Amino acid sequence: MSVAEASDAALVQAIARSLSLPLPEPTLPGVILNARILADHAARVLAFELPDECPVATGFAP
Amino acid sequence: MSLHAIAASVREGRATARAGIEAALERIAAADGTLNCFTAVLVERALRRADVVDAAVAAGKDPGPLAGVPFAVKNLFDVAGVVTLAGSRILADRPPAISDAPAITALEQAGAILVGTLNMDEFAYGFSTENEHYGPTRNPHDPARIAGGSSGGSAAAVAASLVPLTLGSDTNGSVRVPAALCGVFGLKPTFGKLDRTGLFPFVDDLDHVGLFARSNADLALAYSVLSGEGVTADSEATPPRAAILGGWFAQPTGEGVAEAVSRVAAALGNPDRVELPASDVARSAAFCITAAQAGGLHRERLTQRPMDFDGATRDRLLAGLLLPAAATDRAQRFRHWYREQARALFEHYDILIAPATICSAPRIGEGSVMIGGREVPVRANLGLFTQPLSFIGLPVVCAPVAGCDPMPLGVQIVAAPGREDLALRMAGWLERCGVIRSTPLPAPQGEYA
Numbered sequence: 001m002s003v004a005e006a007s008d009a010a011l012v013q014a015i016a017r018s019l020s021l022p023l024p025e026p027t028l029p030g031v032i033l034n035a036r037i038l039a040d041h042a043a044r045v046l047a048f049e050l051p052d053e054c055p056v057a058t059g060f061a062p
Numbered sequence: 063m064s065l066h067a068i069a070a071s072v073r074e075g076r077a078t079a080r081a082g083i084e085a086a087l088e089r090i091a092a093a094d095g096t097l098n099c100f101t102a103v104l105v106e107r108a109l110r111r112a113d114v115v116d117a118a119v120a121a122g123k124d125p126g127p128l129a130g131v132p133f134a135v136k137n138l139f140d141v142a143g144v145v146t147l148a149g150s151r152i153l154a155d156r157p158p159a160i161s162d163a164p165a166i167t168a169l170e171q172a173g174a175i176l177v178g179t180l181n182m183d184e185f186a187y188g189f190s191t192e193n194e195h196y197g198p199t200r201n202p203h204d205p206a207r208i209a210g211g212s213s214g215g216s217a218a219a220v221a222a223s224l225v226p227l228t229l230g231s232d233t234n235g236s237v238r239v240p241a242a243l244c245g246v247f248g249l250k251p252t253f254g255k256l257d258r259t260g261l262f263p264f265v266d267d268l269d270h271v272g273l274f275a276r277s278n279a280d281l282a283l284a285y286s287v288l289s290g291e292g293v294t295a296d297s298e299a300t301p302p303r304a305a306i307l308g309g310w311f312a313q314p315t316g317e318g319v320a321e322a323v324s325r326v327a328a329a330l331g332n333p334d335r336v337e338l339p340a341s342d343v344a345r346s347a348a349f350c351i352t353a354a355q356a357g358g359l360h361r362e363r364l365t366q367r368p369m370d371f372d373g374a375t376r377d378r379l380l381a382g383l384l385l386p387a388a389a390t391d392r393a394q395r396f397r398h399w400y401r402e403q404a405r406a407l408f409e410h411y412d413i414l415i416a417p418a419t420i421c422s423a424p425r426i427g428e429g430s431v432m433i434g435g436r437e438v439p440v441r442a443n444l445g446l447f448t449q450p451l452s453f454i455g456l457p458v459v460c461a462p463v464a465g466c467d468p469m470p471l472g473v474q475i476v477a478a479p480g481r482e483d484l485a486l487r488m489a490g491w492l493e494r495c496g497v498i499r500s501t502p503l504p505a506p507q508g509e510y511a
Contacts, residue, residue, distance in 0.1 A: 038349065
């Protein structure tokens with residue numbers, strides 16, 4: 001395991017502990033992979049510049 | 063035979079519903095060992111219901127516009143007396159549902175007859191219906207290939223003519239992807255249009271009820287019953303105003319995809335190409351909302367029985383639980399902005415045309431495909447063109463493009479919110495032109511004959 005991978009694993013495990021979420025050992029590689037994919041998607045969303053007044057659209061129907 | 067023709071023959075006493083149901087049950091028994099569309103076949107219930115329909119006809123009553131039409135539902139719909147699996151092993155321990163989902167009741171009140179429940183990706187989180195617990199659903203056009211998902215059983219059952227009508231659900235493309243890969247018609251109505259009561263949820267902000275059929279007229283008739291709207295597939299001399307979606311929707315794709323869209327564009331006189339801006343962000347936002355909400359929904363099960371999940375589903379759900387709220391909050395705000403971009407396009411056009419998938423059905427177990435000279439993971443990318451559109455709840459008819467050989471491909475016919483009528487009219491016009499039609503099955507051959 002590289003330093004970066006070990007760091008990701010430690011971070012994922014720390015967050016999971018804070019959520020009282022057990023992460024059985026066999027799930028760790030898959031969770032880390034999916035967390036990285038999601039992090040890329042989240043970064044794209046967060047980087048998009050929205051107008052200030054743009055409201056949340058939770059539960060919306062167009 | 064069309065839904066209208068089946069119902070007419072039963073209503074006019076030229077055929078019995080019982081004979082039609084028995085024939086459907088025989089088709090299922092003959093083919094489902096190979097295709098694996100069904101997780102339950104409801105023989106007694108279906109025959110009992112058929113007798114009720116036949117008795118109504120004998121008594122001079124009209125059983126309804128879908129009299130005697132056999133149909134089946136994705137196994138996340140509640141069916142009285144059947145455990146609602148949602149493709150999982152974990153839910154198999156729960157008691158059976160005590161009543162039918164309202165969508166089932168609506169079809170049965172119109173005379174249709176439920177014959178079974180259908181395979182899907184676990185908890186609807188996937189695009190391939192390679193279910194670890196119940197096996198893969200195979201594509202009737204080539205059983206070595208996936209049917210698409212998550213409503214794979216629903217699409218394959220219609221493509222193989224086991225039943226002429228099925229229900230599914232669509233959160234990120236789960237009606238449109240399998241409809242395209244199996245060469246049948248699929249409709250994902252406007253978000254909120256059809257009642258989701260009695261469906262096991264996936265993502266509250268994105269889940270839609272959808273349906274599959276072998277023709278646009280069948281789709282329109284069934285949707286009309288479900289929605290209570292008097293829509294038809296009748297087309298006028300001229301099609302609605304259309305544009306082709308470019309930008310994100312015109313990126314490199316697998317063999318035949320761009321050509322399929324071009325054939326539709328040519329039939330429409332090569333209309334304007336327009337862009338729905340930031341569709342890459344829309345897809346990412348849909349990813350974030352999906353993972354976070356689905357992770358939250360399954361948190362208790364993930365805590366108590368993590369190893370009873372399909373491994374791929376479990377790892378995605380666990381990752382979703384780790385996503386910071388800042389990302390999903392921003393994704394919801396972005397949704398508002400993106401919806402306004404779509405609304406602006408619909409001020410000029412009635413219909414937007416886009417490809418449905420990046421490629422035709424991959425082989426079962428195939429992890430990646432070559433797109434534009436680049437190897438891309440297949441499962442995550444099957445929803446590349448569907449996710450931005452369901453993200454803002456737009457109604458979409460997914461229609462099979464004629465002449466796509468050997469495997470089917472589909473196009474999305476996208477309308478403004480609440481305008482399913484326009485999407486169905488456009489599909490009717492294109493069907494009449496011969497540009498779209500259900501993909502005929504090849505003659506059985508080889509080990510799956």
